[in-house]
Amino acid sequence: xxxxxxxxxxxxxxxxxxxxxxxxxxxxxxxxxxxxxxxxxxxxxxxxxxxxxxxxxxxxxxxxxxxxxxxxxxxxxxxxxxxxxxxxxxxxxxxxxxxxxxxxxxxxxxxxxxxxxxxxxxxxxxxxxxxxxxxxxxxxxxxxxxxxxxxxxxxxxxxxxxxxxxxxxxxxxx
Amino acid sequence: xxxxxxxxxxxxxxxxxxxxxxxxxxxxxxxxxxxxxxxxxxxxxxxxxxxxxxxxxxxxxxxxxxxxxxxxxxxxxxxxxxxxxxxxxxxxxxxxxxxxxxxxxxxxxxxxxxxxxxxxxxxxxxxxxxxxxxxxxxxxxxxxxxxxxxxxxxxxxxxxxxxxxxxxxxxxxxxxxxxxxxxxxxxxxxxxxxxxxxxxxxxxxxxxxxxxxxxxxxxxxxxxxxxxxxxxxxxxxxxxxxxxxxxxxxx
Ligand code: SF4
Ligand code: SF4
Ligand code: FES
Ligand code: FES
Numbered sequence: 001x002x003x004x005x006x007x008x009x010x011x012x013x014x015x016x017x018x019x020x021x022x023x024x025x026x027x028x029x030x031x032x033x034x035x036x037x038x039x040x041x042x043x044x045x046x047x048x049x050x051x052x053x054x055x056x057x058x059x060x061x062x063x064x065x066x067x068x069x070x071x072x073x074x075x076x077x078x079x080x081x082x083x084x085x086x087x088x089x090x091x092x093x094x095x096x097x098x099x100x101x102x103x104x105x106x107x108x109x110x111x112x113x114x115x116x117x118x119x120x121x122x123x124x125x126x127x128x129x130x131x132x133x134x135x136x137x138x139x140x141x142x143x144x145x146x147x148x149x150x151x152x153x154x155x156x157x158x159x160x161x162x163x164x165x166x167x168x169x170x171x172x173x174x
Numbered sequence: 175x176x177x178x179x180x181x182x183x184x185x186x187x188x189x190x191x192x193x194x195x196x197x198x199x200x201x202x203x204x205x206x207x208x209x210x211x212x213x214x215x216x217x218x219x220x221x222x223x224x225x226x227x228x229x230x231x232x233x234x235x236x237x238x239x240x241x242x243x244x245x246x247x248x249x250x251x252x253x254x255x256x257x258x259x260x261x262x263x264x265x266x267x268x269x270x271x272x273x274x275x276x277x278x279x280x281x282x283x284x285x286x287x288x289x290x291x292x293x294x295x296x297x298x299x300x301x302x303x304x305x306x307x308x309x310x311x312x313x314x315x316x317x318x319x320x321x322x323x324x325x326x327x328x329x330x331x332x333x334x335x336x337x338x339x340x341x342x343x344x345x346x347x348x349x350x351x352x353x354x355x356x357x358x359x360x361x362x363x364x365x366x367x368x369x370x371x372x373x374x375x376x377x378x379x380x381x382x383x384x385x386x387x388x389x390x391x392x393x394x395x396x397x398x399x400x401x402x403x404x405x406x407x408x409x410x411x412x413x414x415x416x417x418x419x420x421x422x423x424x425x
Contacts, residue, residue: 053317055314055316058317059319062319062321
């Protein structure tokens with residue numbers, strides 16, 4: 001057994017599901033949550049522990065949106081670029097966020113606080129353009145609004161409260 | 175045994191057979207791009223679509239994984255089937271304009287060019303390499319990576335695969351010949367401290383994997399990848415020295 005704390009997380013995730021192969025995805029969810037990614041080391045370790053070829057872990061880790069092989073930030077931002085949001089200029093939102101947080105394209109910021117990713121249709125086109133910060137969906141975002149909100153406010157408030165209220169409040173204040 | 179018709183021809187088919195199997199046995203040609211007799215049906219390329227009439231309505235299905243049923247009426251060619259197949263091959267031609275197998279299929283289906291901006295891939299993502307490695311070889315050394323437009327076949331993390339036995343089944347099965355391997359007589363490992371000669375080795379170029387070849391104890395010629403002989407010998411329950419000689423020296 002490994003004494004490395006990262007490996008301990010893996011061990012406890014595996015144990016939680018009784019070391020069952022069929023639980024691979026559930027175990028991967030736990031790891032993604034705890035470590036912000038399914039790293040190569042984690043994938044290889046998991047493959048050994050569960051006796052699954054590493055190719056299968058790799059395939060799952062790159063197939064599902066829920067996982068990422070690159071580290072994600074503490075706060076993960078998803079910008080919808082599905083058809084409907086795309087038509088409402090969500091690419092601009094994506095660009096803007098990148099500029100604000102100093103992230104080029106998809107990926108994480110240097111300090112590891114934020115990461116940003118494009119996703120396809122989050123299932124609420126009527127409220128678009130939408131984005132999500134961690135699990136919190138922010139409706140009716142527009143690129144112009146983003147930079148004016150101080151970073152802490154975007155992240156702090158939006159993650160704890162409904163983002164729309166933050167934006168609305170911001171609008172009212174103006 | 176189910177009775178059905180394919181393009182109007184009365185056929186009695188074995189239970190559990192697919193439309194594709196039955197059609198081919200009866201000399202009816204259906205184009206395919208992801209089907210291989212030795213592998214489980216996959217249903218990915220959609221080139222093999224046919225129309226089935228089950229009495230109440232007709233619908234388009236992939237013939238490679240659709241089991242025959244009593245009373246089924248199958249049409250393998252009509253206007254909409256041809257149009258769909260042409261569209262599929264046009265898209266493949268867009269992705270892989272230089273792959274011979276794709277060009278041949280395009281010729282066969284009467285598609286002469288593409289209306290879309292071309293790329294220069296060779297892999298058509300038929301998955302045969304991944305499937306042969308899993309179903310026949312049992313190594314599961316490679317898999318699909320990513321999804322959508324970024325999907326590719328790869329070794330884990332695009333690095334050396336520790337599970338690949340260098341059997342070449344994936345090379346053999348690939349319809350577009352985009353997987354390559356070669357045997358070298360003098361492989362060299364390069365370290366910061368210097369280099370080390372490895373001797374005979376097999377290189378699986380796509381999987382970034384190199385396997386030292388075992389040499390015959392008697393004549394010194396390379397036999398096969400050492401790791402492959404270990405794995406196969408273990409599977410077959412052979413004595414550890416059973417594979418020490420090449421075929422020539424054994425006889
Ligand atoms: S050569 Fe390697 S990757 Fe290809 S089928 Fe054999 S074991 Fe699998
Ligand atoms: S590499 Fe060849 S066999 Fe593998 S998916 Fe691509 S085209 Fe098919
Ligand atoms: S396209 Fe963005 S939610 Fe549907
Ligand atoms: S051969 Fe049937 S879908 Fe590819």
